[in-house]
Amino acid sequence: MRNAWTSDVDTISNLPCNVLDGILGCLPWKDAVKTSILSKDWRYKWVTRQELDFNDEFFKSFKQDEEAKRIIYQVLLVHQGPILKFRLCRITSCPDIDHWMHFLSKKNVQEFTLHVSLGNKYHSPHHLFTFQQLRFLELQDCLFHPPLGFKGFEKLINLDLVRVTFDPSIFTNLISKSPLLERLRLRCCTNLDILEIDAANLKFYEFIGKTKSISFRNAPMLEKVTVAILGRRLLTDTSPVCSNFPKFFYYMPSLLELEICGTILEYLIKGGLPESPPTALNNIKSLIISSMSLINAEVVSSAIYLITSCPKLQDLTIDFVSTLLIFFIKVIEYGFLFI
Incomplete structure (x- = not known):
C-alpha cells in the first residue's frame, strides 16, 4: 500500500475550493501568485482568493509604489468571484483608489479597510456607499461625505474611524441607519x-x-x-x-x-x-x-x-x-x- 508520500493522488489540489482559498489566503501575495507555476490546475487558483490584503508589507516588497499599484490593477483585472475582505494601506494616489473602488462595488465586499497616506485628506469615493453587504468598515485620514439619499449600511457591525473628517449630522445619521452596529471606534476625528x-x-x-x-x-x-x-x-x-x-x-x-x-x-x-x-x-x-x-x-x-x-x-x-x-x-x- 502506498503511503501519502508516494501516492500519485494530488490530495491538495482536490481539496474543496473554500479550503484552498483559505490556504492561499494565508500566503503573502507574491507567494500566492507563485503557486500558478505548480501545474495547469493551479495556474488560476489564486484569482478566486476572497481576501485581498495590500498592507504595508506588500508595498515594502516593491522598490516603488508605482510597481505595487500595477500589481493591484492586474490582480483586480483577473480576479474572479466575490471579494469578501479588502484592505489597502499606505496608498498615495486618489485616482487609483477611485478606480479600484468602482471595481469593488461589484464584488459584495463585507470588510473594507482604507488607510490613506496623503498630505490632504482623501474624499471617500461615491462607490463606497454602494457596498450593501458591508459589515466591517475602517477608514483612516479620509473625508467622509455620503451622497444625498444615502440609506446607510444596514449590515454594518464594526465601524472604526481614525482622523476622519465628517459633518456631525452625518455621523448621527450614519449611526441611526446602522441598526446592527456592535463596535464603534472614533479616534482623533472631527x-x-x-x-x-x-x-x-x-x-x-x-x-x-x-x-x-x-x-x-x-x-x-x-x-x-x-x-x-x-x-x-x-x-x-x-x-x-x-x-x-x-x-x-x-x-x-x-x-x-x-x-x-x-x-x-x-x-x-x-x-x-x-x-x-x-x-x-x-x-x-x-x-x-x-x-x-x-x-x-x-x-x-x-x-x-x-x-x-x-x-x-x-x-x-x-x-x-x-x-x-x-x-x-x-x-x-x-x-x-x-x-
Whole structure:
C-alpha cells in the first residue's frame, strides 16, 4: 500500500475550493501568485482568493509604489468571484483608489479597510456607499461625505474611524441607519459639540478626541466604554442645574468595563454628584481612570464616588498625573515664561 508520500493522488489540489482559498489566503501575495507555476490546475487558483490584503508589507516588497499599484490593477483585472475582505494601506494616489473602488462595488465586499497616506485628506469615493453587504468598515485620514439619499449600511457591525473628517449630522445619521452596529471606534476625528450615542445593539465603544458634551442614549447592550478627551477644558457644563453623572451613564445596564480620563471626572462632577448612583454602575467589573490629578479635591471625590458605586468591581487601575506636570501645564496656560 502506498503511503501519502508516494501516492500519485494530488490530495491538495482536490481539496474543496473554500479550503484552498483559505490556504492561499494565508500566503503573502507574491507567494500566492507563485503557486500558478505548480501545474495547469493551479495556474488560476489564486484569482478566486476572497481576501485581498495590500498592507504595508506588500508595498515594502516593491522598490516603488508605482510597481505595487500595477500589481493591484492586474490582480483586480483577473480576479474572479466575490471579494469578501479588502484592505489597502499606505496608498498615495486618489485616482487609483477611485478606480479600484468602482471595481469593488461589484464584488459584495463585507470588510473594507482604507488607510490613506496623503498630505490632504482623501474624499471617500461615491462607490463606497454602494457596498450593501458591508459589515466591517475602517477608514483612516479620509473625508467622509455620503451622497444625498444615502440609506446607510444596514449590515454594518464594526465601524472604526481614525482622523476622519465628517459633518456631525452625518455621523448621527450614519449611526441611526446602522441598526446592527456592535463596535464603534472614533479616534482623533472631527470635533463634536455634542456626542450622543443611540445604538441599540452596540457592545463596544471607544472615543478619543474633542467634544463639549457626551452622553449615551438607548445603549442596553453596551459592555465596554473607553473615553479620553484630548486637550483641557473642552467639556463644558451644558446642564448647570442637573448632574452630568446620570446623564453620562444614562441607560446602559450591561456595562462591564469602563475606561475614562481625568477630564471626564471633571465633567461628571458638574452639577454635583447624585445621591443615588446610576444603575449602569451595578455590573462594572473593570475600571480604569487615566490622567487623574490629585490637586483637585472635587475630582478625587468624584473618583471615590465612582469606585464605591461599583459593587461588583474586580479590577481597578488609576493612572495619576504628576504634580510637576500639572504645574508646567498651568504655567503654559497662564502664559508665564521662565528662563
